Amino acid sequence: MSWHPRQLPEQTGRTVVGTGANSGIGFEAARALVGRGAHVVLAVRDPAKGQCAAKRMAGTGRTTVVELDLSDLDQLSDCATTLLDRLDDVSAVICKAGVMGRPLRLTAQGFERQTATNHVGHAALVARCGRCLISAPRASSWCRAPKRAAGSCRPRRRGSSS
């Protein structure tokens, strides 16, 4: 099966946060989305690299660069606060940052570095951005809150009819 970024549907009006958007798969995903009109927030470890990558993206969309170190939950928390302050809603978070096969190192919070970067950090980022994600009018259906849960964060009680 072949696929080309031109086949991506129109993205105007959507805001997408992309980790690892300065290189590799994350860059290509961000570039394709900008090409189709999305506002892509490049969430990158090195903002200078992010700016360079943003300059290589062309299209009807736009870019914003924010600093994000997925292996540091304190910095990640600052980044999430920035995102929540600046963005009304986020249609998707593309989690493409990652490291592989590094020597064993622990992060400041005591997680093994690869697990921290590839998994824990992304889970924390999506959890922190959840409010923005759920409110996005054009969010993918998989990240919308189920209608039944709208307005209430409480789990349903067993036997409850509503």
Ligand SMILES: NC(=O)c1ccc[n+]([C@@H]2O[C@H](COP(=O)([O-])OP(=O)(O)OC[C@H]3O[C@@H](n4cnc5c(N)ncnc54)[C@H](OP(=O)(O)O)[C@@H]3O)[C@@H](O)[C@H]2O)c1
């Ligand atoms: N390419 C493939 O064929 C392939 C196949 C299977 C799985 N994968 C996995 O998919 C992921 C992405 O692959 P890729 O080829 O796109 O790799 P890549 O070009 O090396 O890109 C990795 C990205 O992750 C960022 N990153 C690393 N540590 C970070 C941290 N602590 N906080 C924030 N960003 C961080 C890097 O930022 P810096 O530039 O600042 O380092 C870079 O932008 C990797 O986990 C890789 O193992 C890739």
